Amino acid sequence: MSSPRIEPDRLTPAIVAQKIIMENPIVAIIGRQNVGKSTLLNRLAGRQVAITEDLPGTTRDRILIEVSHPAGTFDLVDTGGLIARPEPGVETGVNEQINAAIADADLIIFLVDAKDGVTAADYEIADRLRRTSKPLLLVANKADNDKLEAQAADFYELGLGQPLALSAYHGRGVDELTDKIAQMLPPSPAPPEAGSEAVKVAIVGRANVGKSTLLNSLLGQQRSLVDSQPGTTRDAIDTSLDFEGQNVVLIDTAGIRRRGRIEPGVERYGVLRTLRAVERADVALLLIDGAEGVTAQDTHIAGLIAQAAKGIIIVVNKWDMVKGMTRAEFEILIKSRLKFAPYATVLYVSAKLGQGLIKIMPEVMRVQDERSKRIATTEVNSMLKQALLEHRPPRSGTRQLKILYATQAETNPPTFVFFVNDPSLMHFSYERFLENRLRAAFGFDGTPVRLVFKPRREES
Numbered sequence: 001m002s003s004p005r006i007e008p009d010r011l012t013p014a015i016v017a018q019k020i021i022m023e024n025p026i027v028a029i030i031g032r033q034n035v036g037k038s039t040l041l042n043r044l045a046g047r048q049v050a051i052t053e054d055l056p057g058t059t060r061d062r063i064l065i066e067v068s069h070p071a072g073t074f075d076l077v078d079t080g081g082l083i084a085r086p087e088p089g090v091e092t093g094v095n096e097q098i099n100a101a102i103a104d105a106d107l108i109i110f111l112v113d114a115k116d117g118v119t120a121a122d123y124e125i126a127d128r129l130r131r132t133s134k135p136l137l138l139v140a141n142k143a144d145n146d147k148l149e150a151q152a153a154d155f156y157e158l159g160l161g162q163p164l165a166l167s168a169y170h171g172r173g174v175d176e177l178t179d180k181i182a183q184m185l186p187p188s189p190a191p192p193e194a195g196s197e198a199v200k201v202a203i204v205g206r207a208n209v210g211k212s213t214l215l216n217s218l219l220g221q222q223r224s225l226v227d228s229q230p231g232t233t234r235d236a237i238d239t240s241l242d243f244e245g246q247n248v249v250l251i252d253t254a255g256i257r258r259r260g261r262i263e264p265g266v267e268r269y270g271v272l273r274t275l276r277a278v279e280r281a282d283v284a285l286l287l288i289d290g291a292e293g294v295t296a297q298d299t300h301i302a303g304l305i306a307q308a309a310k311g312i313i314i315v316v317n318k319w320d321m322v323k324g325m326t327r328a329e330f331e332i333l334i335k336s337r338l339k340f341a342p343y344a345t346v347l348y349v350s351a352k353l354g355q356g357l358i359k360i361m362p363e364v365m366r367v368q369d370e371r372s373k374r375i376a377t378t379e380v381n382s383m384l385k386q387a388l389l390e391h392r393p394p395r396s397g398t399r400q401l402k403i404l405y406a407t408q409a410e411t412n413p414p415t416f417v418f419f420v421n422d423p424s425l426m427h428f429s430y431e432r433f434l435e436n437r438l439r440a441a442f443g444f445d446g447t448p449v450r451l452v453f454k455p456r457r458e459e460s
Contacts, residue, residue, distance in 0.1 A: 024066060025185045028077045028101040030129065031111035032121045036141040040111060040168035041065065041078040044178065069182050077101050107135045107184055109177075114143040114152045114165060126158040135184050138163045139177060144170055198240065198247040199368050202277045204305070205287035206297050210317045214287065214351040215239070215252045218360065243361050251277045278304060282412065283311035283367050283446070285360070290330070290348070291321040294337040302338050309413045311367040311447040312344045315360065320350040343439065345446045367446030373414060375442050377407045380416065387437040394427040401425035404456055414449050419456040426453050 029037045045065045067076050079101050102108065110129055112122050129136055140152035143165035152165035164180060166173030203211045219239065239250045278284055284305045288298050305312045314334055316322075322330070331346055338344060347363060349356035384406050393401035402421040409417045416438065420426065435449055 024073050024075045025106040026075045026077060026104050027067075027107045027109060027181055027185070028079060028105035029109045029111055030079060030102065030125070032119070032125060035111045035113045035116075036168050037111055038078050040109075040139075040141060040174075041076055043168045043171060043174050044076055067178075069178055072182060072185065074106075074181065074185055077105070102129070102132055102134070105134060106186055107137065107181065108132070109137050109139050109181075110160065111139050111141050112155055112158075112163070114140040114148045117151065118154055118157050122155075122158060126160055130160070136160055137177075137180060137184060140165045141168050143167055143172065149173075198249045199283065199364065200249045200251065200281045201364055202251040202253060202281035202284045202310075203287065204253050204278060204284050204301060206289070206295065206301070209287045209289045210351045211287055212252055214285075214315070214317065214349075214357075215250060217351045217354055217357055218250065243365070246365065248361070248364070251281060253277045275304065278308050278310060281310055282371065283313065283364050285313050285315050285364075286344075287315050287317050288334075290316045290319045294333055299337050302341055302344070306341045306448060309448045309450060311371050311413075312341060313360075313363055313367060313446060314338075314344050314346045316346065316348045317351050319348040320353055320355060341448075343444065343446060343448065363446075368412075370444050371412045371414065371447045373442065373444065374411055375408050375414075377405075379442075380406050380408060383437060383441045384418075384434075387434060390437075391430070391433055394425060394430050396425050399425060401430075409452070410450075413447050414444055415452060416449065417452045417454055420453050421455070421457070423453040423455055 029040060031037055044067050065076050065078075067074055108129055110125065112118070138155060138158065138160040140155055140163045143149040143152050144167045149165040152163045155163040164173065164177060166177055168174065203215055205211055219241070239252075241248050241250065286298070286302055286305060288294060302312065302314075316330065316334075327348055330348075334344075334346060335342060345363060345367065347356060347359055349360070351357070384403065388403065393403060395401060399422065404419045404421070406416055406418045409415050418434070431451055431453075435451060438444065438449055
């Protein structure tokens with residue numbers, strides 16, 4: 001099936017959307033409190049991701065991390081301890097989170113405690129997981145020695161097959177678990193033939209700024225659920241389309257609220273998926289509610305995009321509702337709040353009325369072209385020579401920074417490597433000066449530029 005086309009001269013094209021599955025298989029770690037779920041996640045991730053404490057109920061929110069294995073890649077989800085009869089409030093919220101994790105999972109790791117043996121709670125959880133009909137792997141943790149490993153056989157009583165004994169804390173048996181996971185997971189879905197060449201565009205912003213409305217207006221149909229209640233969209237949604245012969249993937253995402261307003265349950269997971277969407281995007285459309293101005297949360301989200309080194313287009317939505325402020329004045333406000341991303345381009349639209357939408361896709365393509373731009377080494381060094389004459393490099397005491405030469409190492413984002421006598425002599429203000437000179441010479445609108453400084457001895 002060929003991707004639908006967007007005609008550039010139409011405001012809201014009528015097209016048929018196509019869902020692309022690009023997510024990794026999901027493995028959820030389920031179990032009662034304090035059986036070592038977070039310790040196992042940290043062990044599999046190879047670093048400290050989840051907070052671990054020898055107290056029940058430490059993990060409340062789900063944590064998602066990508067794990068690579070020779071046989072493939074999967075997303076591992078840590079959850080709070082499952083409580084058979086939760087009290088209203090936090091315990092109920094934790095259970096709701098776990099239910100969402102189970103529903104999303106392609107494989108469930110049921111983690112039990114070899115030291116404690118089989119408990120009544122383990123029986124209840126086993127019955128619950130059995131009813132899901134999901135692929136299930138019974139794992140007995142804390143089998144720190146041969147005696148405890150032998151005791152793990154007691155978990156046959158749960159009727160879930162042979163338990164795999166391991167010690168997440170000591171790393172004992174973890175490689176066997178990883179191999180077993182890889183064997184049991186479904187094959188990763190292959191992306192569309194042209195998917196690797198697609199320009200991926202994430203639509204991000206605070207809750208209720210009109211992200212789904214923008215997507216639906218761009219596509220000319222009801223692709224995403226739209227509701228006046230904030231936070232309607234919870235999962236990232238991919239839609240593949242064709243724009244003037246270029247394959248494009250639009251990713252609609254859940255709205256990101258201030259941390260104190262992120263509710264327990266599926267909303268927290270929606271935030272994680274939004275961050276993942278930014279990570280795999282080339283360009284992010286950051287929607288701002290023009291009627292509310294630039295908020296602290298808008299600045300926070302822009303910072304996440306900049307930190308991920310993605311292209312950024314500020315889309316001021318609901319511009320038809322803004323009174324008493326010109327575009328020039330609003331842009332000054334944006335630049336003052338987003339000083340860390342002066343390269344961001346700005347568009348003014350009304351997704352609801354369809355105003356200004358015709359400019360979005362051409363701007364996305366322009367920013368992506370800027371991200372993909374490659375500058376010849378001779379041109380880079382010509383610029384560098386002029387910059388060094390204009391502003392001498394910094395010094396520390398008797399030591400002077402010397403920049404020998406530079407070259408562009410990568411694109412998407414543009415990355416330049418400067419070979420210097422001592423990288424520690426580089427000052428952030430001079431780094432900013434060099435970036436500004438690169439931009440003045442070569443453009444790079446809408447995208448971060450990475451500067452890397454490597455030591456190299458001067459030729460004698």
